[in-house]
Amino acid sequence: MTGGTSGLDDLDELYESIILDHYRNPRHTEPLEHPDVDVEANNPFCGDEIHIQLELDGDTVTGVSVSGRGCAISQSSASLLSEMLEDKNAADALEFVTLVRRMMRGDTLTEEEKDILGDVAALEGVKRFPVRIKCALLSWTALEDSLVNRAGT
Amino acid sequence: MTGGTSGLDDLDELYESIILDHYRNPRHTEPLEHPDVDVEANNPFCGDEIHIQLELDGDTVTGVSVSGRGCAISQSSASLLSEMLEDKNAADALEFVTLVRRMMRGDTLTEEEKDILGDVAALEGVKRFPVRIKCALLSWTALEDSLVNRAGT
Amino acid sequence: MTLDVQKIRADFPILSRKIGKHPLVYLDNAATSQKPRQVIDALVDYYTRYNANVHRGVHTLSIEATEAFEAARAKVAKFIGAANPESIIWTRNISEAINLVAYSWGDTNVKPGDEIVITAMEHHSGIVPWQQLAARSGATLKIIPRTEEGRLNMDAAERLITRKTKIVAAVQMSSVLGTVIDVKAIGRLAHDNGALMLVDGAQSAPHLPVDVEELGCDFFGLSAHKMLGPTGIGVLYGRPEVLEAMPPWMFGGDMILAVSYEDASWNDLPYKFEAGTPNIADAIATGAAVDYLAALGMDNVRSHEIELTGYALDRFAELERVRLLGPRDNADRGGIISFVHDTIHPHDLGTALDQMGIAIRTGHHCAMPLVRSYEVVAAARASFYIYNTPSEVDALIDGIKATERYFLK
Amino acid sequence: MTLDVQKIRADFPILSRKIGKHPLVYLDNAATSQKPRQVIDALVDYYTRYNANVHRGVHTLSIEATEAFEAARAKVAKFIGAANPESIIWTRNISEAINLVAYSWGDTNVKPGDEIVITAMEHHSGIVPWQQLAARSGATLKIIPRTEEGRLNMDAAERLITRKTKIVAAVQMSSVLGTVIDVKAIGRLAHDNGALMLVDGAQSAPHLPVDVEELGCDFFGLSAHKMLGPTGIGVLYGRPEVLEAMPPWMFGGDMILAVSYEDASWNDLPYKFEAGTPNIADAIATGAAVDYLAALGMDNVRSHEIELTGYALDRFAELERVRLLGPRDNADRGGIISFVHDTIHPHDLGTALDQMGIAIRTGHHCAMPLVRSYEVVAAARASFYIYNTPSEVDALIDGIKATERYFLK
Ligand SMILES: Cc1ncc(COP(=O)(O)O)c(C=O)c1O
Ligand SMILES: Cc1ncc(COP(=O)(O)O)c(C=O)c1O
Numbered sequence A, B: 001m002t003g004g005t006s007g008l009d010d011l012d013e014l015y016e017s018i019i020l021d022h023y024r025n026p027r028h029t030e031p032l033e034h035p036d037v038d039v040e041a042n043n044p045f046c047g048d049e050i051h052i053q054l055e056l057d058g059d060t061v062t063g064v065s066v067s068g069r070g071c072a073i074s075q076s077s078a079s080l081l082s083e084m085l086e087d088k089n090a091a092d093a094l095e096f097v098t099l100v101r102r103m104m105r106g107d108t109l110t111e112e113e114k115d116i117l118g119d120v121a122a123l124e125g126v127k128r129f130p131v132r133i134k135c136a137l138l139s140w141t142a143l144e145d146s147l148v149n150r151a152g153t
Numbered sequence C, D: 001m002t003l004d005v006q007k008i009r010a011d012f013p014i015l016s017r018k019i020g021k022h023p024l025v026y027l028d029n030a031a032t033s034q035k036p037r038q039v040i041d042a043l044v045d046y047y048t049r050y051n052a053n054v055h056r057g058v059h060t061l062s063i064e065a066t067e068a069f070e071a072a073r074a075k076v077a078k079f080i081g082a083a084n085p086e087s088i089i090w091t092r093n094i095s096e097a098i099n100l101v102a103y104s105w106g107d108t109n110v111k112p113g114d115e116i117v118i119t120a121m122e123h124h125s126g127i128v129p130w131q132q133l134a135a136r137s138g139a140t141l142k143i144i145p146r147t148e149e150g151r152l153n154m155d156a157a158e159r160l161i162t163r164k165t166k167i168v169a170a171v172q173m174s175s176v177l178g179t180v181i182d183v184k185a186i187g188r189l190a191h192d193n194g195a196l197m198l199v200d201g202a203q204s205a206p207h208l209p210v211d212v213e214e215l216g217c218d219f220f221g222l223s224a225h226k227m228l229g230p231t232g233i234g235v236l237y238g239r240p241e242v243l244e245a246m247p248p249w250m251f252g253g254d255m256i257l258a259v260s261y262e263d264a265s266w267n268d269l270p271y272k273f274e275a276g277t278p279n280i281a282d283a284i285a286t287g288a289a290v291d292y293l294a295a296l297g298m299d300n301v302r303s304h305e306i307e308l309t310g311y312a313l314d315r316f317a318e319l320e321r322v323r324l325l326g327p328r329d330n331a332d333r334g335g336i337i338s339f340v341h342d343t344i345h346p347h348d349l350g351t352a353l354d355q356m357g358i359a360i361r362t363g364h365h366c367a368m369p370l371v372r373s374y375e376v377v378a379a380a381r382a383s384f385y386i387y388n389t390p391s392e393v394d395a396l397i398d399g400i401k402a403t404e405r406y407f408l409k
Helices: A017-024 A072-085 A090-105 A111-128 A130-152 B017-024 B072-085 B090-105 B111-128 B130-152 C005-010 C037-050 C060-079 C094-109 C128-137 C154-160 C183-192 C240-245 C280-296 C298-316 C346-355 C368-372 C390-407 D005-010 D037-050 D060-079 D094-109 D128-137 D154-160 D183-192 D240-245 D280-296 D298-316 D346-355 D368-372 D390-407
Strands: A037-043 A048-057 A060-069 B037-043 B048-057 B060-069 C088-091 C115-119 C140-144 C165-171 C196-200 C219-223 C234-238 C256-259 C264-266 C322-324 C336-341 C361-363 C379-383 D088-091 D115-119 D140-144 D165-171 D196-200 D219-223 D234-238 D256-259 D264-266 D322-324 D336-341 D361-363 D379-383
Touching: A017 A072, A017 A111, A037 A130, A048 A072, A048 A130, A060 A072, A060 A090, A072 A090, A072 A111, A072 A130, A072 D346, A090 A111, A090 A130, A111 A130, A130 C060, A130 D346, B017 B072, B017 B111, B037 B130, B048 B072, B048 B130, B060 B072, B060 B090, B072 B090, B072 B111, B072 B130, B072 C346, B090 B111, B090 B130, B111 B130, B130 C346, B130 D060, C037 C060, C037 C280, C037 D037, C060 C088, C060 C280, C088 C094, C094 C128, C094 C165, C094 C196, C094 C219, C094 C234, C115 C128, C128 C140, C128 D264, C140 C154, C154 C183, C165 C183, C183 C196, C234 C240, C256 D368, C264 D128, C280 C298, C298 C322, C298 C336, C298 C390, C336 C346, C346 C361, C346 C379, C346 C390, C368 D256, D037 D060, D037 D280, D060 D088, D060 D280, D088 D094, D094 D128, D094 D165, D094 D196, D094 D219, D094 D234, D115 D128, D115 D154, D128 D140, D140 D154, D154 D183, D165 D183, D183 D196, D234 D240, D280 D298, D298 D322, D298 D336, D298 D390, D336 D346, D346 D361, D346 D379, D346 D390
Parallel strands: C115 C140, C115 C165, C165 C196, C196 C219, D115 D140, D115 D165, D165 D196, D196 D219
Antiparallel strands: A037 A048, A048 A060, B037 B048, B048 B060, C088 C234, C219 C234, C256 C264, C322 C336, C336 C379, C361 C379, D088 D234, D219 D234, D256 D264, D322 D336, D336 D379, D361 D379
């Protein structure tokens, strides 16, 4: 049988170094004192859990906290989301989520769109691992739902 | 395609001339006025119906009537049964039924047993047509049940 | 001929089988169809290459199996004109599909005094689940009668479907008479009265173009084994809004989202109705069956059968002692011909034809009340499919004549 | 080695498949097993030679199909030690088998205040049907807990099974922990209290000799797909007296004797519980699966797995950061090993192992309450069967080590 790490070369596509970095050192994990948005999401099948909190000044995100437990993909994705949110307003954040979804779906993105994605583009490799897409999108879907709900009320 | 009756040669095994004769000219079809045994049997799947009536003097069959509608096998078998019953007593009739069953199951019978079966041996070919065995046994099972029930009461 | 029948026949390995010394003439298609190589290959391919349990697996085989399984669902959805694959629930057969509706929807929605309306042409699987639902709920079962010539009495349908009606169920094609029923019109009557409409597509989905959205029905059922697919799998289509509102029926793995000992929450459609490991291989093979039919074109399948049935009806007219149970003219009619001989019992006829390699069905065809309404308890039935030919019809007619000569000599 | 594993492997075409550049190492047998050539051939043989609808057909194909279908039932009966083939009911899977009991027997016999007792090791399919029966009937669901080391707490079983208990249901082997439960002893407790006993044989029938008469259980369920058979078919065994007294659950063709619009009468066992066209091909292929296992000898299958599991448990001991969920010693234990890594999430581990061709399952294994009782929401699971080898165990252990090097570098 093979042995060694040799078999794992292809894994780099999934676990880009940015992803592993966010997994090992998740950003913005400090809970917020007075969150305006507070949402939990979980995938009962995998056991992935995400907790997102936002402080808003009008429509602008002024504080963010993301924590949880689960696999490297779900947790690093949530951490990347927390970085994206800094100083974004709600509308831009929602557009960003749409872009992430399109990337996961395998749509071809323009150079400009790739620029907008920044580090989040590291998640692109997930699309080759269909069962993991749910992990990657868990936090983004939760963010979207909470922002849309908030706008609705 | 074949055509002609050529394809039907093997049928003679099932429809022996005795069987076709009993089918076309069923015996003992006159209903009895004062039957001691009166039993109906039917197979809902095929729609075969049999009506058996017996007059008994003590244990001896003194009168028999068998009628019904259905396929050649069920009807000729019932007619053969009516002939067998003439002047038999109940115990002998039951033994005869057992012999018929054994023949249908494919047991090897002694020459003596074959002699006892007489014309009824014409039903032996049915055993090669497993789905038709039920048709052949319908009247015999009904007779058996009614005699056993009668003995039981 | 609309179909290249010789080319089609080459796809069906069983058609080269001999029965005794005769080539097989398979005319029992209403009971179950034969399977093309493509469907058998789909099974073999699955079991030799990517067999695994579906959903939630992280390994390659499981991912491949899940994709093929869900792709098959989408194929079936497309084949019957359903917009969403989520409205397609895999069952064992159409019998289970009807039971699912009778239990899950029926026990929730049908109350004492309500009425359930079915037609006089239903299969036992389309009678007994409703009859038993009526008994459980205190509702009444009403039957839309047939006409003398074996069509549905539409006037009676208008009278019988009322505000009391909660659901109407009808076969789209009778498995005994071959009659095609205008289930769209029946569905309109149902909806006008606030009732739901279930279409039994066991005999129609294999033989005619079906579009559930166009029919406007709320439920549609089919059995794969009657349409080139494997045994052991069928489909219930339901309008998503209706399915959403229904409670699950069977419980177990795959149909739940979360479980504690106290409680459980249900998975999304269609999984809510699929408890336990599904029939993965046969679902995938059903996808192959649907591919095969779609490639032929269901309009062509229908035309082929109209031609062949027309030819058969003409030839049956030669048999003076044979009475047909269904409509004698070839309009709105499928390739199913039930008949009785004035002297030869169907069983004897069936056995005799089998000796010549000709497979027909005899008996009550799981539709006792309908067959009895013709004052017989059993009938013979020949039913056609894409691989049947006029010369097979000839073999049948010749075979019946030979049997007459044998029995009536 | 008790089994000639290389010879066995040659019978399983899928085992020569590559995943990327790696040979497939299939260790997801508790989810579903792979299929030998003999089983696949049985399907192909059926569809290419004698496919037809069963029961009541007068033609040759139908007669042959019926004989093979019923012969398969008799094989399964023999395989699990049931005296009568009539006590074997074909279902889609064990999930349906348990639902059948919960609905047909349960709704007739379970009343408010009654108790239903299950174990802490049940699969969702062995929890939710009882939980919902309890909700429908007003009964209470009681759980026999596990011990610290992952065995069943037999003292608690004695306390929990009382005169209030109407039925006890237990897996014979846990699909998560591998624990073998003494279901005979549990059944004795049930019977002493006038309750019935259902054994979930999903994981035991494929891996150990089973004799339902010896176990003395009233019901026994299995899924063919976990024991070399096809997907889409399972079995409910029931003691004939118990089955006789149960009302039918699904209605339709084949399960009836006579039908009028007002009423219907039921066919004999086992047909009373088999509505509609059965899964003929897969039943016959299940017969072939059972033939294959019987030829190996279930004692030999069990010995092989004890050896292999022992070797695996030894090798797992090398992995310091890995915690096993089931018993660590190899007594009364099947070839199922669930484990969690202190840092690497099961999903990441599963994906990494898949890259090396190694198929394991990750998640809650359809047993959320049990997995949660170990304070995790997901675990990895490797499970063995007759074709697995020590060098595949080595591949797994090496793969886990390689994944550690990758993630913890
Ligand atoms: C113990 C146990 N019971 C029941 C089941 C359900 O089996 P199926 O999905 O085939 O119905 C399983 C399968 O994972 C199992 O392991
Ligand atoms: C009209 C109709 N409905 C229902 C059925 C039942 O189909 P299945 O036995 O596949 O459930 C049949 C099959 O004969 C049928 O012809």
